[in-house]
Amino acid sequence: MNFKIPRGTQDILPEQSAKWQYIEQRAHELCRTYNYKEIRTPMFEQTEVFARGVGDTTDIVQKEMYTFDDRGGRSLTLRPEGTASVVRSYVENKMHGLPDQPVKLYYIGPMFRYERPQSGRMRQFVQFGVEALGSDDPAIDAEVIALAMDLYKGLGLTDLKLVINSLGDKDSRTAHRNALIDHFKPRIEEFCSDCQARLEKNPLRILDCKKDHGHELMDTAPSILDYLNESSKAYFEQVQRYLTAIGIEFVVDATLVRGLDYYNNTAFEIMIDGKGFGAITTLSGGGRYNGLVEEFGGSDVPGIGFALSIERLLMALEAQGIELPIQEGIDAYLVVMGEEPKNVAPKLLHDLRKQGLTVDTDYLNKKMKAQFKAADRLNASFAIILGEQELENDSVMVKALSTGEQEEVKVQELVSYLKSKKK
Structure with missing residues (x-):
């Protein structure tokens, strides 16, 4: 019998693993300079951790999770992303009581999503991510973004594009949500079944639909920036001022919504316009998730983070012809x-x-x-x-x-x- 590797996975052979080790070491060193500490969570959790943490209207929860029952009949899921597990650990281990706040954490490890394998998108992939919990200061939003940019630039990548948006606080999101429902509802039957199901649950997710992205109603949909209240506007403007002060260029894109339910206020993606890498392509993304800790039974603790794929980072380095200084011999x-x-x-x-x-x-x-x-x-x-x-x-x-x-x-x-x- 000939055994073959499962679809959507890969063997990282010795000639490639040195590159992985180098990137991971750079990530460890960078996090040390920013005073982020490593956390290691299990590769599987109770299914409810992701259903609640990621959001039951997301494609991840609805279509992509590897879920199984163990011998005790408990529903478990291989982790599809890192934030939900980190927040679960934060609450369970009462990290809000630690003397040093905010709690600044990072992780590197495999994630699992059942989706159609393609270049840069695997069923088992490795994410590097950071989470900062306990502060709603716009300065830490800028810090998290700067950390991600520093990793990419430190490895030699160019042609990077930072796109930011604000999804607003709870009141702003509610006003925008109602406007989206009014906008899409009269013609919702023209959209895919997923969008129809999301209309009442989470209409913001319609804007992120890949099937209906060309529909004319997408171009005329109400912008979240028009529904930000004064506090949300002030917060977003302060984030922009900090980024400018650091020297990080950015573009504001009101259509950026991200693919997970827990985001609010700051949302961002880092893209690359690399020759040989195709059209402008997302390398990583993240944002603020105030309220997620409460979803896990914790107190009202704000948080922000991002995650990036090591595989996509390696693709970007190859596309730009960047040779890592791997010690050979x-x-x-x-x-x-x-x-x-x-x-x-x-x-x-x-x-x-x-x-x-x-x-x-x-x-x-x-x-x-x-x-x-x-x-x-x-x-x-x-x-x-x-x-x-x-x-x-x-x-x-x-x-x-x-x-x-x-x-x-x-x-x-x-x-x-x-x-x-x-x-």
């Missing part, structure tokens, strides 16, 4: 000749590795010439030659593979010799 390759030298080789290797040197050797009993070829394939800086004569002299022969120069070195001096040459 090894420090040394141990070439062993003879039975007795082979007996002492494992200890020598172990001693070198304990000193932080990257070394390898042959385990297939290859001839000396083949061992040197293996050293070249591994891009080794040095070949350490250990034969009968070297063993008797308590030494090794070290050959610089870039120049061909070689030198006899005492075993007890080998570490310091390699490290000095490495510098």
Whole structure:
């Protein structure tokens, strides 16, 4: 029987995993400078965590979740996104009582959505995201956006476009919601079944419909910006002032609504207009979700966050021809000749590795010439030659593979010799 990888998933092979590690390390380092701390939540939760947290009118909840019953009859779901799990953990672990507020968290991990696989859209994908809970200061909205932009720019991406919008507070959203219902209701039968179901539940989601995006009523739909009350307007204007002060360019787009039910006030997406990447394409998005903590039984705690796909980030880097500075090769390759030298080789290797040197050797009993070829394939800086004569002299022969120069070195001096040459 031939086993194949499930549709919509991928094997990240060794030649690619180094890129993933580099990006993840950059994300860890960036979050440290912004004082965001890592949180790790389970890969599956009670289904209600996502039905309540993401919103039962979203495509994610209605069509894309991997849901199953465990042996106890409990409905569980593989996490389709990170925010709901973080908020659940925030409430369950009473993080609102921590002395340092707001609570600033980040995560990196796999998510799962059952959707049609395509380039940059997998059924299992990896998200990096941040969440800041406990502050409704517009400055932290700007901080979250700046963190996302810093990651992209720090990796060398150009042609980035930040699009922002305000979805308003509860009163503004209610007024806009009623206006949308009045606008779409007379001709709602011309829209898809999903939009018809959303009309009364969440008409804002109609604006995000991919099937009906070309309908004429979409272009004339009431703008949320016309329904913002004074406090929502002031909040949005302050976010813009902070972004300008930081030096982040942006475009205001009143049609930006995002795909999740929990957003309010600030919403944003970061897009790329990259040659070879197609039309302007969304790389990441996020926004403010005041009220979500209450949905999980917590107090009235505001929050904001974003998430980005590592896969789409890698696609963008490839499209722009950006080579990540991945450290390749090894420090040394141990070439062993003879039975007795082979007996002492494992200890020598172990001693070198304990000193932080990257070394390898042959385990297939290859001839000396083949061992040197293996050293070249591994891009080794040095070949350490250990034969009968070297063993008797308590030494090794070290050959610089870039120049061909070689030198006899005492075993007890080998570490310091390699490290000095490495510098």
